[in-house]
Amino acid sequence: MNDIQHRVGIKSSADNIYQLLTTDSGLTQWWTNDVSGAGEINALIKFRFNGGGPDFTVVELLPNKRVGWQHSGSVPEAWIGTSIVFELVDDGEQIFVNFTHANWTEATDFMAHCNTKWAVFLLSLKDAAETGKGAPFPNDTQIDHS
Template sequence: MADIEHIQYVRKPVDAVYAALSTQEGLGAVWTEKLVVKPEVGFINEFDFSDNYDTKFRNVELTPPTRILWECVQSDPEWIGTSVSFDLETRNDMTAVTLRHMGWREVTEFYRFCNYNWGQFLYSLKLYLETGKGQPYQQRQF
């Protein structure tokens, strides 16, 4: 199995970062403008990337303000059964965000593409929190 792992440093308090990663408003500004998200354990968040809300993650763990864990229940076949976690830690005047996409069955072209795009996700998160404007899917150029 393979995992993707990235870290980003954001000049905002950990509570603000947690809110951006667990709410419809935050994820809408960072990842995709079309989504249905509730910060409730067991809720299945739905994300639309021009695929009719085909990407769905169950909230497995929500531990404010330090950890979020999702399990993919619907998406590209390579994502189904994988997990995405966000671990947040205060470091001086910043929040360290460690993103892990765990449980890939193998390293494929899609894995490599997603690895790059998770890095872009964290950059969008940083932009959103530090400048007020992220780069969700609908505003990116691929």
Template structure:
């Protein structure tokens, strides 16, 4: 059995702006990571650096420009290693519906529950970044 985190929300932004914000390192660093690298291409490796202790790697598992972007963890902590997270989005009357998922958690442990909460906060940060241009300093993020 595996467990999953899902969050759906609306962002008043174009599909391209959303795709860029969730796939390009210069944008990821404005709402999620301390520093990151990678290219939104199939099987491209991403480095997601949060601190020296949390310096993680993953591969692009799904990429459809302006529609989807998913990453499969390859080097992280034991709970995150088997997981894949990503974004699917579609235009709607209010901008775009973003469907976030973080799937294949092996346990619904405290880390899983904490990550679900943190993702909600971070995704709100993504929304504020795209809609209002707000960049929360890294040390103040979830």
């Protein structure tokens, strides 16, 4: 199996970051402007990008520490069976978000694309937490011309 991993230091409270990861209003500030369903364990979160997109079931919520999702849809196909974890680590100076998108069946160009896009969106999370203004889809940084 293959995993995407990132680590981003954010000058904000763990509670603020946790809210950005666990509520519809928080998620719309940094990933996509169309989110519904966030909130509790076993909730199905629907993330939409121009009408389509992935669904995730919330599988773990440790307040201010860890958020876990399991892919629960058929889109995109390469994400079937994958899971996402956001681990929040306070080092006294900042909160590190350790991100993992785990269990990819193979390393492909699409996985490489998603790796870069996750970096873009994690920097959007950083901006949302630090300044109150992220860059969620459709206002995110584009990484290709298609």
